[in-house]
Amino acid sequence: MSPLDFLDDLTNPDLRFLPKALAVAMMSSIVCGVVGCYVVLRGMAFIGDAVAHAVFPGLAVAFVLSGNLIVGGTIAGVLTAVLIAVFSQGRRLKEDSVIGIFFVAAFALGVVIISRAPGYAGSLQQFLFGSIAGVPDRDLAVIAVTGLVVLTVLFLLHHGLVAVTLDRELARVLGLRVFLHDLVLYVLVTLAVVMSVQTIGNVLVLALLVAPAATARLLTDRLGVMMTLAPVVGVLGATVGLYVSWSWDLPVGGTIVLVLAAAFLLAWLAAPRHGVLAVMARAGSGLGRPEVRP
Numbered sequence: 001m002s003p004l005d006f007l008d009d010l011t012n013p014d015l016r017f018l019p020k021a022l023a024v025a026m027m028s029s030i031v032c033g034v035v036g037c038y039v040v041l042r043g044m045a046f047i048g049d050a051v052a053h054a055v056f057p058g059l060a061v062a063f064v065l066s067g068n069l070i071v072g073g074t075i076a077g078v079l080t081a082v083l084i085a086v087f088s089q090g091r092r093l094k095e096d097s098v099i100g101i102f103f104v105a106a107f108a109l110g111v112v113i114i115s116r117a118p119g120y121a122g123s124l125q126q127f128l129f130g131s132i133a134g135v136p137d138r139d140l141a142v143i144a145v146t147g148l149v150v151l152t153v154l155f156l157l158h159h160g161l162v163a164v165t166l167d168r169e170l171a172r173v174l175g176l177r178v179f180l181h182d183l184v185l186y187v188l189v190t191l192a193v194v195m196s197v198q199t200i201g202n203v204l205v206l207a208l209l210v211a212p213a214a215t216a217r218l219l220t221d222r223l224g225v226m227m228t229l230a231p232v233v234g235v236l237g238a239t240v241g242l243y244v245s246w247s248w249d250l251p252v253g254g255t256i257v258l259v260l261a262a263a264f265l266l267a268w269l270a271a272p273r274h275g276v277l278a279v280m281a282r283a284g285s286g287l288g289r290p291e292v293r294p
Helices: 003-010 017-042 045-054 056-064 069-087 095-114 120-129 137-156 158-166 168-173 178-219 223-248 252-270 276-281
Strands: none
Touching: 003 017, 003 223, 017 045, 017 137, 017 158, 017 178, 017 223, 017 252, 045 056, 045 069, 045 095, 045 178, 056 069, 056 095, 069 095, 069 137, 069 178, 137 158, 137 178, 158 168, 158 178, 168 178, 178 223, 178 252, 223 252, 252 276
């Protein structure tokens, strides 16, 4: 299928689910791209994975009760994020241990809950790998509003989140409430994940959160540019992935992730300053990698 044929299908009234799927994928990519910048810079990809699993019991309860999946996932994810933030403040256990316990328990709870629903196998596959073509119309508005809320909070707390992300001790010296910023970031990651679960599922959602930001990190040293490039990479990856999956009848979520992974590998190899080829070209020059600048 040519790109023009794909555009024709997008405007075909008999294929209303296709432009809706593209809209959901683009909105999720924009929000995950921006939030993912903080995740990548802070080295907290494991938290993103934990949150992706933590929303599962909320999704399962909402599904069993025929409620709104986004609301159910948000409640479960936010609750788990708060528990992780609270338990991680102690010095006895490291953050990764606390996260590991909570996300495994939450995911197991979700599996047990959804096993009680009719059509267990099909429902589980939908949650794990996404069902972008089956997103209800009412969820479009919910996803749009959720994305707007996330981006607004990030804009308002940007400087504090950057300070905590890059240097926690300096942030404390400056009088910032590190715990509060940690909690806000966990909640925003949760909302970004919930937005994206229906796009590519629980198993693959971490890629939408991390891959575009990691790709942008290789292409620039400036945080502002990185936060612009990451959603652009995400949107392009989602669009190309949807086009390829529609053309060749492939799973949408998996195809989008593979496109994003290919973009990351290309940047890793050929990025102007930080790509493997560029590093090899200036090997022995003694120049270090510059740090990210706001």
